[in-house]
Amino acid sequence: MWSSMKTETKEHNAIAATEIAEPAPRFSYSEERFFLVIAVFTGIISGLAVVCFRMAIEFSRIKLLGSSLLPSAPRILLAPALAGLVVAVLVLWVFPSVRGSGVNQTKAGVYINDGYIPFRTAVGKFITCSLAIGSGQSLGPEDPALQIGASIASMLGRKLNFPREKRRLMAPIGAAAGLAAAFNAPISAILFVIEEVLGRWSAGILGAVVLSTISSVVVSRWFFGSEPIFRIPPVELRRPVEIVAYLVLGVVGGIASLIFSWAVGYLRPKMKGLPRWTQIFQPAIAGLMIGGIGYFGFPQVMGAGYEFIDQALHAQFTWKVLAALALLKILATTISFVSGTPGGMFAPTLFIGAMLGGAVGAVEHMWFPHITGSVGTYVLVGMGVLFAGFLRAPLTSVFMVLEVSGNYSIIVPVIVANTLAYLIARKFQPVPVFEALTSQDGLQLPSMEEQREESILRVEDAMTHPTLPRFSGEDLASTALDRLASADAEFGLVRRNSNLWSIVKTDELREATRRSPASTSLDEVLQDAIIPHLYPDHPLETALKYLQKSPVLPVVHRTDTGRLIGVVYLADALKAYGRAAEHGE
Amino acid sequence: MVDGERVGLKHRGIRSENKMKIHSHEENGASRLMMRHEIAPTVVLCIISAILFAATTLLSRRFEEFRVGLAHRWFTRGEVAMQQNQPAQASSDFGNALFYNHENREYTFRLAQSLSAAHYDAQALPYFSTLWESEPGNGAVNLELARLQARNDGTDKALRYFHSAIYGEWQSDQQENRRLARLELIGFLMDRGLKQNAEAELIGLEAELPEDHSMDSQVAGLFLQTGDYGRALNLYRSSLEKEPLAKNFAGAGLAAFKLGDYADAKTFLARAFAEGNTSDEVRERLDDADEIEKIDPYLAHITTQEKSQRIFQLFNHVGDRLKNCKAAGADRLALAQAKYEDWKQLQKRVSVRNLHESPDLDDEVMSFAFNAAKLTSSVCGAGAEEDSALLTIAQSHPGVAR
Numbered sequence: 001m002w003s004s005m006k007t008e009t010k011e012h013n014a015i016a017a018t019e020i021a022e023p024a025p026r027f028s029y030s031e032e033r034f035f036l037v038i039a040v041f042t043g044i045i046s047g048l049a050v051v052c053f054r055m056a057i058e059f060s061r062i063k064l065l066g067s068s069l070l071p072s073a074p075r076i077l078l079a080p081a082l083a084g085l086v087v088a089v090l091v092l093w094v095f096p097s098v099r100g101s102g103v104n105q106t107k108a109g110v111y112i113n114d115g116y117i118p119f120r121t122a123v124g125k126f127i128t129c130s131l132a133i134g135s136g137q138s139l140g141p142e143d144p145a146l147q148i149g150a151s152i153a154s155m156l157g158r159k160l161n162f163p164r165e166k167r168r169l170m171a172p173i174g175a176a177a178g179l180a181a182a183f184n185a186p187i188s189a190i191l192f193v194i195e196e197v198l199g200r201w202s203a204g205i206l207g208a209v210v211l212s213t214i215s216s217v218v219v220s221r222w223f224f225g226s227e228p229i230f231r232i233p234p235v236e237l238r239r240p241v242e243i244v245a246y247l248v249l250g251v252v253g254g255i256a257s258l259i260f261s262w263a264v265g266y267l268r269p270k271m272k273g274l275p276r277w278t279q280i281f282q283p284a285i286a287g288l289m290i291g292g293i294g295y296f297g298f299p300q301v302m303g304a305g306y307e308f309i310d311q312a313l314h315a316q317f318t319w320k321v322l323a324a325l326a327l328l329k330i331l332a333t334t335i336s337f338v339s340g341t342p343g344g345m346f347a348p349t350l351f352i353g354a355m356l357g358g359a360v361g362a363v364e365h366m367w368f369p370h371i372t373g374s375v376g377t378y379v380l381v382g383m384g385v386l387f388a389g390f391l392r393a394p395l396t397s398v399f400m401v402l403e404v405s406g407n408y409s410i411i412v413p414v415i416v417a418n419t420l421a422y423l424i425a426r427k428f429q430p431v432p433v434f435e436a437l438t439s440q441d442g443l444q445l446p447s448m449e450e451q452r453e454e455s456i457l458r459v460e461d462a463m464t465h466p467t468l469p470r471f472s473g474e475d476l477a478s479t480a481l482d483r484l485a486s487a488d489a490e491f492g493l494v495r496r497n498s499n500l501w502s503i504v505k506t507d508e509l510r511e512a513t514r515r516s517p518a519s520t521s522l523d524e525v526l527q528d529a530i531i532p533h534l535y536p537d538h539p540l541e542t543a544l545k546y547l548q549k550s551p552v553l554p555v556v557h558r559t560d561t562g563r564l565i566g567v568v569y570l571a572d573a574l575k576a577y578g579r580a581a582e583h584g585e
Numbered sequence: 586m587v588d589g590e591r592v593g594l595k596h597r598g599i600r601s602e603n604k605m606k607i608h609s610h611e612e613n614g615a616s617r618l619m620m621r622h623e624i625a626p627t628v629v630l631c632i633i634s635a636i637l638f639a640a641t642t643l644l645s646r647r648f649e650e651f652r653v654g655l656a657h658r659w660f661t662r663g664e665v666a667m668q669q670n671q672p673a674q675a676s677s678d679f680g681n682a683l684f685y686n687h688e689n690r691e692y693t694f695r696l697a698q699s700l701s702a703a704h705y706d707a708q709a710l711p712y713f714s715t716l717w718e719s720e721p722g723n724g725a726v727n728l729e730l731a732r733l734q735a736r737n738d739g740t741d742k743a744l745r746y747f748h749s750a751i752y753g754e755w756q757s758d759q760q761e762n763r764r765l766a767r768l769e770l771i772g773f774l775m776d777r778g779l780k781q782n783a784e785a786e787l788i789g790l791e792a793e794l795p796e797d798h799s800m801d802s803q804v805a806g807l808f809l810q811t812g813d814y815g816r817a818l819n820l821y822r823s824s825l826e827k828e829p830l831a832k833n834f835a836g837a838g839l840a841a842f843k844l845g846d847y848a849d850a851k852t853f854l855a856r857a858f859a860e861g862n863t864s865d866e867v868r869e870r871l872d873d874a875d876e877i878e879k880i881d882p883y884l885a886h887i888t889t890q891e892k893s894q895r896i897f898q899l900f901n902h903v904g905d906r907l908k909n910c911k912a913a914g915a916d917r918l919a920l921a922q923a924k925y926e927d928w929k930q931l932q933k934r935v936s937v938r939n940l941h942e943s944p945d946l947d948d949e950v951m952s953f954a955f956n957a958a959k960l961t962s963s964v965c966g967a968g969a970e971e972d973s974a975l976l977t978i979a980q981s982h983p984g985v986a987r
Contacts, residue, residue, distance in 0.1 A: 030623065031623075034623045034627075037623075037627060038626075038630075041627075041630040041631075041634060044634050044638075045633070045634060045637060048634075048637045048638060048641045051641055051645065052641055052644065055644065055645065055648050058648075058652075059648065062655070067655045067658075067659070067681065067685070068659075068677075068681050069677075069680060069681055069684055070677065156630075160626055219638075223641070223642075223645045225688070227687075227688070307684055311680075313711075314708065314711035314712060314715075315707050315708060315710075315711055316708045376711065
């Protein structure tokens with residue numbers, strides 16, 4: 001992957017060099033509007049691509065494994081192995097950039113290559129993941145759909161000659177569209193991209209992301225209907241005390257997340273460290289092993305597994321089978337992923353969580369028969385638990401469960417269980433799995449978890465009490481000059497009409513008093529030289545923009561802009577950033 | 586942009602207004618150029634999107650037809666498996682069918698049915714519940730849920746679902762399905778010993794029986810079980826018009842016997858015997874009816890003289906029985922002897938002539954005879970056919986037997 005990233009970086013640098021020679025004009029209001037229009041088209045085209053992608057996966061599965069949900073023995077063993085060989089050849093020699101799930105690769109495209117993701121990546125991801133997932137490799141389609149959408153969006157941004165800052169935003173917009181179409185859950189897709197790709201909320205991008213996501217979901221539902229992927233049986237929380245039962249699920253889910261993360265994090269570099277020629281056979285061997293698991297009684301672990309999540313929701317399995325499926329899916333997904341087979345972790349995470357939730361729920365029902373929550377409820381909550389613990393996207397995990405179930409009575413158990421799993425996973429594995437994988441690839445991408453928790457410095461963190469001389473616009477220039485001299489100050493603040501502010505400098509006043517009569521007021525000297533004023537809750541970076549032009553900026557009260565409560569100097573602003581860095585904020 | 590800067594720009598804007606007028610012509614040109622840069626790509630993207638949408642639609646339709654075909658093939662396999670009484674295999678096939686056509690309610694229903702038939706109740710229940718949520722008035726779904734609840738001792742829920750099935754909507758043969766659902770409910774109630782509830786349902790069912798009398802015999806048998814012999818006999822009579830079968834004759838005979846109509850009972854039972862129903866019950870009831878015909882003093886068709894004669898014979902019979910009682914145990918023997926002493930006292934007044942002249946003496950003697958028969962049957966061991974017949978006659982005349 002690192003060599004393919006280098007190739008992409010070279011292409012990106014070529015584009016950037018052209019841009020430096022001919023800098024693009026600043027986006028105007030109509031261009032902002034045009035950007036939103038393009039976001040809609042991004043959503044439509046990404047949605048269509050993902051629709052075709054989902055059909056391709058299913059078609060591959062039917063042709064390779066047969067139309068039965070429980071394939072025959074020869075197909076179970078041979079299909080993933082043979083398809084693994086073909087996928088390996090494609091990945092090694094035709095589409096080298098399609099390894100991995102797609103989430104990290106999209107992030108790398110955004111942060112390293114200014115949002116450049118070649119369209120070839122979309123084509124390669126489409127073909128290899130259709131084969132891999134369709135043949136039974138234990139991977140999911142959502143992450144590849146995210147990358148396909150990002151690649152399409154990136155291509156649109158390049159073709160439309162967007163400036164760099166907008167090109168960089170196109171990939172996340174397409175990523176959200178692709179993910180939403182794959183999972184039929186727009187809110188979760190938006191939150192996931194913001195949590196995992198962007199790392200922070202930004203009003204500038206939110207509108208475009210929402211438009212593209214909605215467009216892609218509309219397209220997806222046009223073809224697949226508006227029903228959720230799972231048929232959710234009636235779920236409800238009847239007695240609040242049963243939340244304790246969900247706490248247990250949170251603990252178990254947290255532990256499972258740790259096991260899963262450790263397995264992937266430990267084995268992946270080992271496999272990557274093997275000689276290059278072995279990479280031809282790694283996906284095939286992984287396919288054979290997964291086929292073996294299927295052959296010996298657990299074909300449910302093959303592929304994305306959504307139909308079996310549906311069966312778990314309808315209590316089709318005993319608790320022992322559920323527990324076994326959870327553990328075997330961890331094993332199978334680890335094998336598939338570390339072998340370098342392209343595919344996502346989204347669906348396997350949901351599968352593992354669902355099975356684990358069902359097992360915990362079934363066992364709790366055995367010991368505490370009066371528990372009113374059905375096994376289906378635990379399955380639903382379990383999906384969110386693993387999502388929060390393994391993928392470390394807590395907000396997405398909550399909304400995903402709500403979107404999938406359409407039932408808000410389940411929100412409290414979901415929040416409780418997800419939070420517990422997230423805290424356990426974070427306590428014992430501080431580095432999330434996606435970041436660990438990125439580090440293994442030699443890339444340094446920003447930590448989304450850290451970005452989410454970064455507190456924004458505000459003006460009040462840097463402002464000081466105003467000690468410099470203050471005047472009003474009506475004051476005489478000569479008087480002001482005298483006061484500045486007596487205070488030994490180079491400049492002072494002047495409150496103008498309408499409670500605006502200006503800076504008056506000593507040399508400026510000297511010149512003015514020399515040329516003008518003694519009765520000249522500061523208003524006449526300064527005229528329309530207004531400086532911006534700040535409020536204490538403004539982000540500190542806002543102050544930085546204006547401190548280049550003014551040595552100091554006034555900080556005023558929101559209810560009375562003539563009331564000065566502090567001032568900000570550039571040095572103090574930089575000190576505030578320094579303190580934040582020391583404290584690790 | 587912070588407030589002060591916005592105001593500052595406005596000030597500068599006012600001053601430079603004149604300059605703006607000079608540049609407006611150039612800016613109009615740039616604006617037209619910008620519009621072309623936006624409109625042209627938008628139009629192109631619209632065309633590309635439309636083409637891609639059309640292509641995807643075509644692909645999707647072909648794929649959907651492929652999936653529906655797969656679903657139908659699996660569904661057919663499932664139906665074959667059900668006909669071969671392999672519900673477990675059928676559930677797997679129906680599950681595959683449902684996967685490829687998950688909106689098909691029939692597939693969902695058949696899957697749930699097959700799971701239920703294979704006794705995978707926990708797996709069947711969520712599917713039935715999902716169907717019920719969307720169609721709570723569906724008769725077939727309610728009936729299946731009733732069966733599930735009945736198997737799992739959910740009596741109250743089963744009753745509720747049975748009634749919903751009886752009064753629910755059926756896609757075809759509504760009347761017939763409702764009858765069958767009610768019949769099944771009656772069987773459920775009988776199994777749980779709720780005979781009164783079962784009888785109430787039977788009365789409801791009787792009002793809805795088909796005009797071809799095809800169900801009369803079956804319902805008559807159920808009335809017999811609940812003890813409503815009158816209705817049972819009526820229905821047996823109507824069923825005999827269409828189906829003069831041995832079982833119907835036997836049923837009618839038993840019902841008539843229970844009602845005390847021994848002549849008809851004898852006729853029906855004899856006919857049943859002749860038609861091939863040689864069961865012990867028929868044989869015994871026939872013998873009883875025959876014996877009762879011979880000794881019953883209350884038969885409508887005998888004369889008062891014969892009535893008195895029969896009462897006298899019964900009185901003497903019970904006296905012999907008491908006299909010859911071989912009771913086990915002194916207490917029992919004492920009871921029999923005491924009763925015999927009573928008999929001897931009463932004997933002084935009993936003669937055919939006295940019985941003929943005094944109806945009150947008839948009742949007194951018969952009452953004694955019934956009580957003596959009960960006593961001797963409990964303390965003196967098994968008696969003759971006459972004793973059994975006397976006891977049966979006593980049951981038909983509880984007022985006298987007190």
